[in-house]
Amino acid sequence: MIHVHQLQKVYRTDEVETTALNQLNFNIETGEFVSIMGPSGCGKSTLLNVLGLLDSPSNGQYYFNGQEVGGLSEKARALIRKQQLGFVFQSFNLIDELNVYENIELPLIYQNVAAAERSERVQELLNQMGMLHRRRHFPQQLSGGQQQRVAIARAVVSHPHLILADEPTGNLDTKHGKEVMELLKSLNEAGTTIVMVTHNPEDAAYSHRTIGMLDGAIVNQPF
Numbered sequence: 123m124i125h126v127h128q129l130q131k132v133y134r135t136d137e138v139e140t141t142a143l144n145q146l147n148f149n150i151e152t153g154e155f156v157s158i159m160g161p162s163g164c165g166k167s168t169l170l171n172v173l174g175l176l177d178s179p180s181n182g183q184y185y186f187n188g189q190e191v192g193g194l195s196e197k198a199r200a201l202i203r204k205q206q207l208g209f210v211f212q213s214f215n216l217i218d219e220l221n222v223y224e225n226i227e228l229p230l231i232y233q234n235v236a237a238a239e240r241s242e243r244v245q246e247l248l249n250q251m252g253m254l255h256r257r258r259h260f261p262q263q264l265s266g267g268q269q270q271r272v273a274i275a276r277a278v279v280s281h282p283h284l285i286l287a288d289e290p291t292g293n294l295d296t297k298h299g300k301e302v303m304e305l306l307k308s309l310n311e312a313g314t315t316i317v318m319v320t321h322n323p324e325d326a327a328y329s330h331r332t333i334g335m336l337d338g339a340i341v342n343q344p345f
Contacts, residue, residue, distance in 0.1 A: 123150055123186065123283065123284065124149060124150040124173065124284075125183075125184075126146050126183070127147055128145045128146075128147060128182040129147075129172070129181075129182035129192075130143055130144060130145055130146075130179060130180045131165075131179050131180050131338075132180040132181075142165045143172070143179070143338050144337070144338040145182065145339070146340055148340065153310075153315055154315055154316075155306075155315075155330050156316070156317050156318070156331055156333060157318050157319075157325070157326035157331070158170070158317065158318070158319045158332070159319075159323075159326055160335035160336055160341075161336065162321075164335040164336050164337060164338065165335055165338040166319040166335055169319075170286050170288055172192075173186075173284075173286060174203065174209060174286045175200075175202055176203075178199075186206075204280075206282055206284065207286065208277030208282035208286070209277055209285075209286050210270070210288070210306075211273065211288050211289075211290075214270055214293075215273065216272060218262060219260075220260075221257065221258050221260050222256050222264070223244055225261070225272055225276055226248070226272060229276060229279055229280045230243065230279060243279050244275075244279060247275040247278065247279055248275065251272070251275050251305070252271070253271055253272060256268065266293055266295070267294055267297070267299075267301055267302065270293075270298070271302070274290075274302070274305055278309060278314065284316075284317065285306075285309070285315070285316045287306065287317070288319045289319055289320060289321070290302055290303075291320075291325055299325070316329075
């Protein structure tokens with residue numbers, strides 16, 4: 123699914139040049155659950171942004187499902203994000219003015235999915251996530267764990283090929299964090315490819331393998 127070759131990301135100002143990603147090489151196969159670990163500032167989130175087509179590499183190649191996507195236009199990247207990628211963030215990023223049902227439904231509206239199919243998909247996910255009784259609640263009426271479950275439902279409702287999760291348990295206590303990780307594990311077991319940035323070894327243990335990073339480079343890559 124993902125093939126990265128000599129990938130670089132360099133940020134430049136008039137006085138400073140910072141290499142955030144330094145000639146990365148790795149593959150991620152369809153159906154894998156891969157963790158990316160490393161200290162703060164090592165390039166984890168930058169890499170996730172590049173993989174999620176939220177940012178472009180400075181050099182190197184990034185192939186997604188056989189297509190070189192690193193140099194695509196913003197319009198082309200946005201289309202792939204909308205159709206093939208799902209994002210789960212540490213801060214949930216739910217829309218406060220929309221209730222649980224509407225937050226989950228939103229990606230399907232962007233994709234012009236028919237109302238009947240939207241309803242079927244959202245109801246199915248609400249049931250799967252144990253949130254059906256909360257469907258008319260607003261984000262601020264939910265616990266952190268419940269908000270993250272809604273965020274995951276929103277990420278998977280459009281049946282993405284890949285879920286990118288950035289510290290998905292970072293704002294949760296141990297109990298709710300474990301619930302979220304069990305949910306991601308079950309989604310992976312059902313066939314969804316997941317790439318997760320984490321600093322937590324217990325969360326990383328849910329994945330098939332871990333890519334370690336330090337100073338923008340891969341320092342270990344267990345298989």
